[in-house]
Amino acid sequence: MRVLITGGGGFVGARLARALLAQGRFDGKAIDEIVLTDQFEPPADLRAHPRVTVRVRPLLQECATLRDEPFDAVFHLASAVSGECEADFELGLRSNLDSTRALLDALRARTEGGAVPAKLVFSSSIAVFGPDPAYPFPEIVGDDTLPMPQTSYGTQKLICEHLIADYTRKGYIDGRAARLVTVTVRPGRPNGAASSFFSGIIREPLAGEDAILPVSADVRHPVATVHTMVRSLIAVGEASREAFVGRSAITLPGLNVSVQQMLDALEAVAGPRVRARVKPQHDARIAGIVANWPRGVSTPRAHALGLHAEASFEDIIRQYIEDCRRDNPQALKGMD
Amino acid sequence: MRVLITGGGGFVGARLARALLAQGRFDGKAIDEIVLTDQFEPPADLRAHPRVTVRVRPLLQECATLRDEPFDAVFHLASAVSGECEADFELGLRSNLDSTRALLDALRARTEGGAVPAKLVFSSSIAVFGPDPAYPFPEIVGDDTLPMPQTSYGTQKLICEHLIADYTRKGYIDGRAARLVTVTVRPGRPNGAASSFFSGIIREPLAGEDAILPVSADVRHPVATVHTMVRSLIAVGEASREAFVGRSAITLPGLNVSVQQMLDALEAVAGPRVRARVKPQHDARIAGIVANWPRGVSTPRAHALGLHAEASFEDIIRQYIEDCRRDNPQALKGMD
Numbered sequence: 001m002r003v004l005i006t007g008g009g010g011f012v013g014a015r016l017a018r019a020l021l022a023q024g025r026f027d028g029k030a031i032d033e034i035v036l037t038d039q040f041e042p043p044a045d046l047r048a049h050p051r052v053t054v055r056v057r058p059l060l061q062e063c064a065t066l067r068d069e070p071f072d073a074v075f076h077l078a079s080a081v082s083g084e085c086e087a088d089f090e091l092g093l094r095s096n097l098d099s100t101r102a103l104l105d106a107l108r109a110r111t112e113g114g115a116v117p118a119k120l121v122f123s124s125s126i127a128v129f130g131p132d133p134a135y136p137f138p139e140i141v142g143d144d145t146l147p148m149p150q151t152s153y154g155t156q157k158l159i160c161e162h163l164i165a166d167y168t169r170k171g172y173i174d175g176r177a178a179r180l181v182t183v184t185v186r187p188g189r190p191n192g193a194a195s196s197f198f199s200g201i202i203r204e205p206l207a208g209e210d211a212i213l214p215v216s217a218d219v220r221h222p223v224a225t226v227h228t229m230v231r232s233l234i235a236v237g238e239a240s241r242e243a244f245v246g247r248s249a250i251t252l253p254g255l256n257v258s259v260q261q262m263l264d265a266l267e268a269v270a271g272p273r274v275r276a277r278v279k280p281q282h283d284a285r286i287a288g289i290v291a292n293w294p295r296g297v298s299t300p301r302a303h304a305l306g307l308h309a310e311a312s313f314e315d316i317i318r319q320y321i322e323d324c325r326r327d328n329p330q331a332l333k334g335m336d
Numbered sequence: 337m338r339v340l341i342t343g344g345g346g347f348v349g350a351r352l353a354r355a356l357l358a359q360g361r362f363d364g365k366a367i368d369e370i371v372l373t374d375q376f377e378p379p380a381d382l383r384a385h386p387r388v389t390v391r392v393r394p395l396l397q398e399c400a401t402l403r404d405e406p407f408d409a410v411f412h413l414a415s416a417v418s419g420e421c422e423a424d425f426e427l428g429l430r431s432n433l434d435s436t437r438a439l440l441d442a443l444r445a446r447t448e449g450g451a452v453p454a455k456l457v458f459s460s461s462i463a464v465f466g467p468d469p470a471y472p473f474p475e476i477v478g479d480d481t482l483p484m485p486q487t488s489y490g491t492q493k494l495i496c497e498h499l500i501a502d503y504t505r506k507g508y509i510d511g512r513a514a515r516l517v518t519v520t521v522r523p524g525r526p527n528g529a530a531s532s533f534f535s536g537i538i539r540e541p542l543a544g545e546d547a548i549l550p551v552s553a554d555v556r557h558p559v560a561t562v563h564t565m566v567r568s569l570i571a572v573g574e575a576s577r578e579a580f581v582g583r584s585a586i587t588l589p590g591l592n593v594s595v596q597q598m599l600d601a602l603e604a605v606a607g608p609r610v611r612a613r614v615k616p617q618h619d620a621r622i623a624g625i626v627a628n629w630p631r632g633v634s635t636p637r638a639h640a641l642g643l644h645a646e647a648s649f650e651d652i653i654r655q656y657i658e659d660c661r662r663d664n665p666q667a668l669k670g671m672d
Contacts, residue, residue: 079670089444089506108425146482148583155502161497170425245470247539 001029001068006059006103007077008036011186012123014043016075019230021049026073026266027119027238035071037062038078045113059099063220073237074198075117076103082127082153089152096156105162120175120331121237124161124249126222126294127154128179139220142298143251150292165248175199178236178243181222181254181297183229183308185320187331194289195320198207201259202266205277206324209336214283215259220295222254224309225319232307239305241259246302255316266315269321337365338406340589342395342439343413344372347522350379352411355566357385362409362575363455363535364616371407373398374414375672378596395435401662402442409455409573412439415571418463418489419528425488432492432494438491440499444508454509456504457573460497462558462630463490464515475556479587488629511579514572517558517633517645519565521656523667530625535558537595538602541613542660544670550619551595558590560645561655568643575641583637589645591652601649605657607672 001025007013017034020026028319036042037055055062078099085092100122111117129141130148138145149155157179159202164175186199197220199215204211224232232252244250267275299307310316324331339362353370356362372378373391382388391398395414416433421428436458442578447453465477466484476480485491493515500511522535531548534557540547560568568588580586603611635643646652660667 144482146480149498149502150505152502152506154497159498162491162495163487166485169486170488247470278569 001031001072002028003034004029004066004071004074005034005077006062006075006099007038007079007123007184008034008040008046008054009038009056010225011232012183013038013075013077014046015226016077016230016233017042017052019234019299020321023234024236029072032180035194041100059192060094060102063099063102063106065313066103067109070110070115071107071118072159073121074103074107075121075233075237076124079123079157080153081193082151083194085153085156086151087263091316092152092156096153097159099167100160101163103224104167104173106203108167111172114152115176117171119237120164120173122164122175122177122235123233124157124177124179125154126179126181126251126254126297127151128158128161129294130154131292131294133269136330138258140296141251141294142296143247143301145206161249164296168248174241175248176236176239177249178233179251180229181224181252183226184223184227184316187232187320187324187328194284194286195221197286198262201262201278202320204264206219206270206334207331208278210277211280212283212284213259213263213280215290216282216287217260217263217280218258219290220256220258221293222256222295222297222309223313223316224252225253225316227319228253228307228309233300235305235307243305250305251297251299253299253307254297255309255311255313257313262313265317269314274334277334337362337367337408339367339370340402340407340410341370341413342398342411342435343374343415344382345369345374345376345378345460346413348519348562348569349374349411349413350382352413352566352569353378353382353388355570357387360572364526365408373447385387396430396438399435399438399442402439403445404452404662406446407443407450407454408452408667409457410439410443411457411573412436412458413459415459415493416489417529418430418487419530421489421492422487424459426555427493428488432489433495436437436496437499440503440509442570444503447508453510454613455573456500456509457569458500458511458513459489459569460493460515462515462517462587462590462633463487464494464497466490466632467628467629475630476592477587477630479583479585481647497585498640499654504584509542510577511584512572512575513585514551514569515585515587516565517560517588519562520559520652521561523656523660523664530622531557533622534598537598537614537658539667541602541610542606542657543667544613546613546615549595549599549614549616549625550617550622552623553596553599554594555623556592556594556627557626557629558592558631558633558645559649559652560588560590563655564589564645568638571641571643579641585634586637586641587635589635589638589643590633590646591647593649598649601653605650605653609672610670613670 080095128147138225161177416431464483497513504511
């Protein structure tokens, strides 16, 4: 079978490709080829892999040729991120909405031409929920929570979910939308995202650097490792249509954790000296954004598929340390 | 001020235009011109009105010129209907999604050019709710019900609601989406819609003709007259931004009524001879569709705007009779 991963050069996309290559099969069939399309090149190991084809080009351009090419499964991860979409409205519409529509229409054209509907796994986000601060909002969001997106990014993700549900209902694709929680601990450097500190307060101290904590320690948020995300995306793609009982969107599991619990876990795993590198420095802008985010997820539909997040934040930190030992030991130079 | 009504040649659009002309003002300002755009000509009285401009052309073509034209308010009623969208997927996407996006982008271009954001009232539908028959569904739907559209029409309406909410949040428009219930009693002839009988079982007996009742008399459904719809659309357009407390979509009031209550009302208003012209003849296809529709609406947000549907189905029939006496007395030739 042939698998397409959009955003295949990115953090989640590359790890998804490696996981699929490692298991060799998807949805009961041997994987012959994985096509990674992105605006950026994927890591060298993937570029060198004999079963991987790399295409560095915009997704809208990629979609123009997809009508003539058979894919059995598509993981659609390519996306402009939240901050970009707020800063550049056109970019968000084009990258997140028009590109998805073009992808869906390319897959529809193939089905109308006689092909079996492709499996499509779309990476949505708990940003669909909003919440609207003017309304009472549940602390914990889940499959039955009314989405009220308060960003262009969340709006576009929600619209794509509904498009995918309708293309699926019509039989053009076999689509599923998985709402991801915040991935932590992300390797690399801090980025401009308001959620950046959720990784930074673990990553920087482990590397021997100070990290700013811009919010109160009682802030709560659902998080999961990229391993959980990749495992979940594959499981969502391999689940039967019936397992979705008429819906296409599913909220993926997360560990509902407070910042205090994250810091306690850091101390438990790496010691008080590492923990002491986290410096509280309130940032009203970031605290204000984060205050409007969900404080946790409830995910019975994902549990019914056998999906679970890490059981503790200690586990999440240990997983990050294990990844660094293999990929980048320098990132742990602050550990005792 | 200048007002644009898309779908201005249609059943609701023409009546909305007349109501606006009759009150002479909208949103506190005198109306200088109403532009009606539709694929069909509006009725003669509107064509002849000195403050009405008629443009018979597709909305996508209309939108191409809207960037160069100031409108203070837009009522966006143009839409392909449910049956059309199921039969022709492309048509639904083009008419309901691409046209709305083009309209929103034309209004955005004006705002970015320095204009005051236009008020936009969008006619959505309770078809956004679905429901999905695989899920337990509330008998009564309302502002807090999770939409799970099960038609392309409902999907497209819901997507437009979310686009309008986001363009509004960004300050490009001042948009509102009003979810309409089934309008009854519609004048004219039966059409292919599954909801057609809700009007037919009143309209045909009053005209002296037999009418088929294709569903059980215990079917319940929310309905309202076109007068309530027009009054509600204007009120939604004139409400303050604050009255929407952070949301843009609102479910309009309806009278939650059973078919039995409709028939009893017909007998009370027009007598047993008229009532006897309704002939039960079960139609499994129509009954199956209607079984998946909401059985009623709960509309506290609309009530907070002072909006209410008719208090009884007798009132709805009397309103229809009054309309016919003025416009088309022939439609009442079956009355004693």
